[in-house]
Amino acid sequence: MSALALPAWADKAQSRDKLVQQWLSLEQQKAALQSDWQQQKPVLAQRMTLLEAEKQQLQTLLANSQQGSSQVQVKRAEMLAQQSELEQQQVSARLQVKQLNAQLDGLTSRLPPPLQTAWAQEQEGLSDDADTSALLQVALAKLEKLYTFDSRVSLYEMPVTTPTGQQVLVKQLYLGITTAWFVSPDGAISGQGRSEDDGWQWHFGDQGQAILRAVEVFEKKRQAELVPMPVLLSTGAGR
Structure with a gap:
């Protein structure tokens, strides 16, 4: 049983504080990503619907009049611009989600073994070419399990x-x-x-x-009582 060593205690406390700070940072990123994704998702869906409608109009113009070629070109250019913007937004969102997952992967080895197992189970169904929604769902599920485990x-x-x-x-x-x-x-x-x-x-x-x-x-096999628990202060065990 080791004696109280303030430098060693401070070092271990700093290590735990560092992990907690990483978790808090991830919680903030999760909230921002979730909010951003919820805002972007209906907008992207609406734009895709509008693009499809414009495509139908374009086909109608082509079928009804050969003289509408200039209008067709304008519409086509607008559609291409919107499509390019959508693709850029999707790439940006996917990059952010992948970065979040990479940060979570970096924390895995420092987590309690039961939580590591729970995270591995979340990861099992994720394919290498999973879409952004699937990647985000796994990241959010991991963070939810982390929060639940840490709060009890x-x-x-x-x-x-x-x-x-x-x-x-x-x-x-x-x-x-x-x-x-x-x-x-x-x-x-x-x-x-x-x-x-x-x-x-x-x-x-x-x-x-x-x-x-x-x-x-x-386990409620014994009457409730205050039990002094050993606290590890250095490479040995202490109280």
Whole structure:
């Protein structure tokens, strides 16, 4: 159990703050993109309808009069200009959505394992040539799962690998997206997990009984009580 080390604590706090700031930035981008897309989508649809109507008018002019060639050329030029503008808007929107997805991909390894799994499931149905709407829907779904996970305490049962290479099924108690504790059913194997610069890391310790009590309180198998939880301050475990 390590002694309190303010520089190490400050370093880890800064790492968590950095992740939270990245998440807040993504939330702002999500809101802006969602608003922009909702505004652009009906406009693009309306313009496509107008283009189709103008196309029909053009065909009518061609069929009814050979003398309307100058008018036809003007209409054709207008249609081409509108089509070019639409294509540019679509390219811009797709680029923004792809940039958002790239940022999310960069965060994946730092997320709690259950959230990584949930994000992977969202990504599974996305093909390489997915359209902008599909890309945006996946990004928004990931951000919604991130927000939900970060706003609550959650419990999962998943395996961890011990320093000796043994796979052990443990219960993992998550506090948002940056901190978690794990413990085996008998309390013999325990530790803490956290989001670090090089990804999510599990650190083994010897506070199994305290973590076990916290898990039992969460599961309502034990009367509610305040349970002091171990806090990792450096490369070892501490309180």
